[in-house]
Amino acid sequence: MTTYGVTPTGFVRKPLDQILADIEARAAAPDVFGPGVIQTPESPLGQLNGLMASLATTGWEIAEAVYQSLDINQAEGARLDMLGRLRLLARAEEETDASFRADITNAGRANVEITDLARAVRLVAGVTWSQVWINDHGTMDDNGQDAHTLCVAAIGGSDSDLAEVLMAYVVPGIGTHGNTPVQMVIEGYCRTVYLMRPEEVPIGFTIQVKAVPDKFGCSPPSNAQIASVIAGYFAGADRPANGVDMTIALLNRIVSCLFSNVEIVSAAVSRPDLGESYALPYVIAFDQIAGVGVADIILSRV
Incomplete structure (x- = not known):
């Protein structure tokens, strides 16, 4: 060291x-x-x-x-002016370093950049998946999200860490939506922050695919390879978000990312936990997220 x-x-x-x-x-x-x-x-x-x-x-x-x-909290004078320009900010006439530094760092103010919130949530220790939802309308949306609210859905991480990050991005007049309340003390006042902790719904697929050699004459992937790709996608950081329904279009988009010579022509959803099958589209509620195991994917060819 x-x-x-x-x-x-x-x-x-x-x-x-x-x-x-x-x-x-x-x-x-x-x-x-x-x-x-x-x-x-x-x-x-x-x-x-x-x-x-x-x-x-x-x-x-x-x-x-x-x-x-190079540190905003330590920079002074001309160097602080240079750092301010990275945020498209300029120092007011005769403005002190302390005042200008507070503007650069948004001290005491909420950050309204949703991309920054999404990034901050992803960086919370233990978070394996996350999604930020916004309803800036005056009525409840199709997901059932309340009017004028932010919703942070996440898997992993502690409730308190996520709530602390979320509150840094909530401005007055905007609420939070979710199924998990977290109480916090902010500036001496008790506040309740809501997080969305989606319930993982175990599903499987019964799929028929059409697979042909690609334009170079290479053989199409095996059923096991296709099943592995689908299961891997549902386990990754870019998995379908909470409330995203299962459709043939979604499955084709997943498969086409790696296999251009494979087309899903029909599919059905199975519920291994219930022993039942359902036609597509299969609805996933906003407080749920689909989880798929490779052993629960059955493929056949047409």
């Missing part, structure tokens, strides 16, 4: 006494002057050592200042 310079916890400047000690140790090395060399502060070599250590310390101070100037 690096002791000085850029470290995982920030920049660590090498102190003057350590720089001088390193110079003296190098001078006393057998391949330089040897262990008997005189390096007292009053000696000529000691004076040179002190000068070189002072110059090196100045270099470390400059490096630390450059590193800190």
